[in-house]
Amino acid sequence: MARRRRRPHPALPQGLQGGAGAAEARDQYRSTPTILRAANAVAAEDPEALPKLLRPADPAAPPGAAIVIREVPTPEDDGRAALAWVQALRRRLPELPWRECAVLVRAGFVAEPILAALRQASVPVRLVTDREPEPPKEVLATVAWLRLAMSRGDGGRWDPAADDAFRRACAFPARGIGGALFGRLREHAAAGGLALAQAVATLPATPKERQGLEAVLGVAGEIAAGVARRRLGPADALRLAAEASEIAERLAPGAGPAKPGRPCCRPRRRRAASPPIATAPRSAPCRARPRRPTRCR
Known part of the structure; x- marks a missing residue:
């Protein structure tokens, strides 16, 4: 959870304290100071980004664990690495319920190989997002x-x-x-x-x-x-x-495949004209019983 602050941050350079180049400072309630320092360093490399400073809401918060970066050659390896991390976490904390475990990803397509690896290992998993459902x-x-x-x-x-x-x-x-x-x-x-x-x-x-x-x-x-x-x-x-x-x-309209179980339509056979069931003068409404619809065979 982040709270946006409109007043200038005292640690920012003097040129960014106000005016058109005013920066945003955000108090972070979840990330550790170690993660925030890394995020600030990465954001500083983007010359087009709005200058901002992320800081912990609690100044006395412990630094937290060091950041570990593991490179994997393929998305499938990424999924297997996430599975190994979740399984190691459960071995350390066997009483931890599955609903307390989560893998955070930056985009939906990144989650696909991770979901596949977890499901293949019979790990109960579901994808949770605050975004709208993906288009077709x-x-x-x-x-x-x-x-x-x-x-x-x-x-x-x-x-x-x-x-x-x-x-x-x-x-x-x-x-x-x-x-x-x-x-x-x-x-x-x-x-x-x-x-x-x-x-x-x-x-x-x-x-x-x-x-x-x-x-x-x-x-x-x-x-x-x-x-x-x-x-x-x-x-x-x-x-x-x-x-x-x-x-x-x-x-294109009508280009989709036929629904499962739907019979295939074939040309209808011509039938001999049936004799009229009832007749009436043109001036009176016809009381003839309508024909039964022809079914596709």
């Missing part, structure tokens, strides 16, 4: 395709920051790229310090395996070329990404 996967995939397309530089190199967009683009629409192949691509990219998209060119794989990966890069290149050639704005660029990746076809 078609919308997320369209955004990912556009991010991937825009991540290619002038020299043909792909930006590693778009690795998650590449992963989502490979997964939807499905192109036959299996988990084992994608795992090999991750290891190959990590070994060479490359973006996932950049590592496709040198990945040891069969022509059939490479076909799906190269198709993803080809569509991304088509989107990037279209955006640059037509100088599209954000809305038109998203529309182009949806069309080039064939996601627009899935979002």
Whole structure:
């Protein structure tokens, strides 16, 4: 919980004490002083951010444990590391209920491999967020395709920051790229310090395996070329990404798959005209019993 303070903080430089460059100071009630010092150091590296100083609400608070940074090569390894941490915590505190344990993540897509690892180990887990529910996967995939397309530089190199967009683009629409192949691509990219998209060119794989990966890069290149050639704005660029990746076809009215258990409609057979059940003059309303609707067979 953070409380925003409008008055200047005495520890700030004199030039930031007021006026247009006024800074914000926030009292933190949960984070330890060690974490706050690290956060202040990271925030100070951003020249466009509003200067602010995070400090503990209790000046006499203990510094807390040291910050430990563990690097993992793949999201799957991240999930296994989170699982190991939770299991070690339960071994130290066996009386601790599961509802008292939590893993904090910075974004929803980061939670996916962690949730998978916990569920595979039969750990009762649920995702809790204060944000609105995520949009449909078609919308997320369209955004990912556009991010991937825009991540290619002038020299043909792909930006590693778009690795998650590449992963989502490979997964939807499905192109036959299996988990084992994608795992090999991750290891190959990590070994060479490359973006996932950049590592496709040198990945040891069969022509059939490479076909799906190269198709993803080809569509991304088509989107990037279209955006640059037509100088599209954000809305038109998203529309182009949806069309080039064939996601627009899935979002079209009536394009969804049939519901499970719904019978398939076939052409109806022509039947001989039935004799009228009852007749009446044109001036009087017809009292004929309506036909039963024809069922799909």
